Amino acid sequence: VNRYFGKEIPNYQQLGLEPDKIYNLLRDPEELKKALSSFHGVQLLIKHEPVSADDPRQDLTVGSIGTDAEMVGDDVFASLRVFDQSAIDLIESEKLQELSAGYAYTADMTAGEWNGQPYDGVMRAIHGNHVALVERGRIGRDAIISDHLPVELMEQSMKLKKGSVKAITAKLEAIAIYDDITPDVAEVV
Numbered sequence: 001v002n003r004y005f006g007k008e009i010p011n012y013q014q015l016g017l018e019p020d021k022i023y024n025l026l027r028d029p030e031e032l033k034k035a036l037s038s039f040h041g042v043q044l045l046i047k048h049e050p051v052s053a054d055d056p057r058q059d060l061t062v063g064s065i066g067t068d069a070e071m072v073g074d075d076v077f078a079s080l081r082v083f084d085q086s087a088i089d090l091i092e093s094e095k096l097q098e099l100s101a102g103y104a105y106t107a108d109m110t111a112g113e114w115n116g117q118p119y120d121g122v123m124r125a126i127h128g129n130h131v132a133l134v135e136r137g138r139i140g141r142d143a144i145i146s147d148h149l150p151v152e153l154m155e156q157s158m159k160l161k162k163g164s165v166k167a168i169t170a171k172l173e174a175i176a177i178y179d180d181i182t183p184d185v186a187e188v189v
Contacts, residue, residue: 001117002027003022003023003024007019009121010104010105023109024119025121025123031125031126036076041067043056043063043065044061044080044081044130045061045062046061046062048134051129061084063081063082063087065080066081090133097133098136101130106124108124109121110122
């Protein structure tokens with residue numbers, strides 16, 4: 001459930017919404033799940049602007065979203081590719097590390113409650129247009145570029161002192177054999 005000014009809601013005038021009033025809209029997880037494939041391959045932009053084949057906004061395009069968008073619980077995950085160095089610099093400096101999806105939807109102004117949060121309407125028939133790098137997204141730090149070094153790569157890049165692997169292996173074997181070994185006994189020196 002997120003807050004929107006009436007004027008941000010598609011067809012707000014026909015729906016009788018006040019342009020400067022704040023409405024709470026539910027981005028229903030089931031509706032979002034149905035829309036995931038519409039985000040496959042969309043443009044990653046440096047600024048929120050609707051794009052189309054007639055106006056692709058190449059001047060704002062810094063990358064693209066992968067074709068692997070999936071939902072895990074209520075969260076959406078997808079790969080992305082950034083091919084513009086200035087955008088990479090902004091991401092790495094954490095100035096623009098949050099993401100904001102640009103999409104069309106049909107507003108169903110039927111009120112209700114979701115997980116204890118009241119809402120004024122539901123987003124239906126969501127269709128992805130783009131994803132933008134932003135300083136602060138509407139849902140905050142939950143929509144971020146997560147670029148961390150995986151444990152597997154960290155292990156490959158670790159430099160151990162000579163003989164460390166043998167000592168660590170021996171300690172791990174001892175732990176595996178005896179389940180009553182305390183952490184101080186298993187400590188590598």
